[in-house]
Amino acid sequence: MNTLSYKTVSANKNTIDKQWVLVDAENQTVGRFASEIAKILRGKTKPSFTPHVDCGDNVIIINAEKVRFTGNKLTEKEYVRHTGYPGGQRTSTPEKLIQTDPTLILEYAIHRMLPKTKLGNKLKRNLFIYTGTEHPHQAQQPKKINLSN
Numbered sequence: 001m002n003t004l005s006y007k008t009v010s011a012n013k014n015t016i017d018k019q020w021v022l023v024d025a026e027n028q029t030v031g032r033f034a035s036e037i038a039k040i041l042r043g044k045t046k047p048s049f050t051p052h053v054d055c056g057d058n059v060i061i062i063n064a065e066k067v068r069f070t071g072n073k074l075t076e077k078e079y080v081r082h083t084g085y086p087g088g089q090r091t092s093t094p095e096k097l098i099q100t101d102p103t104l105i106l107e108y109a110i111h112r113m114l115p116k117t118k119l120g121n122k123l124k125r126n127l128f129i130y131t132g133t134e135h136p137h138q139a140q141q142p143k144k145i146n147l148s149n
Contacts, residue, residue, distance in 0.1 A: 011050040019057045022142035025106065026066040034109035036147050041123045054119060058126045060142050065102035065131045069094060079108060103129040
């Protein structure tokens with residue numbers, strides 16, 4: 001193959017096209033939904049994907065409290081965290097998290113599917129999760145997309 005006939009294009013922060021995307025989480029299965037959102041945040045759905053650049057879109061998720069779990073995960077799944085103090089391990093179930101802060105369920109699921117690097121920390125800032133249908137990002141004119149199971 002003639003290597004002079006094509007050129008590999010590497011995206012950078014000046015050449016990427018970031019857009020705003022609105023996604024409804026109502027009746028979506030948590031893990032499947034989170035993996036699709038992680039792909040959009042990372043930019044893997046674009047033909048100009050470059051692994052070391054933030055080329056993903058900004059994602060707004062509404063109706064975060066209406067996600068669903070399959071099987072007995074609502075009561076048996078455990079989220080473990082540590083306070084940093086001796087004996088500070090704390091556990092919580094999705095059932096408890098829905099009552100206190102329903103956005104944390106999707107936040108945990110999506111953030112744990114992103115890279116654990118500086119790039120991953122930048123990508124986390126492109127995610128906005130809200131309960132209900134209202135969000136403060138109308139000025140960005142987000143494009144509504146449908147992610148059905």
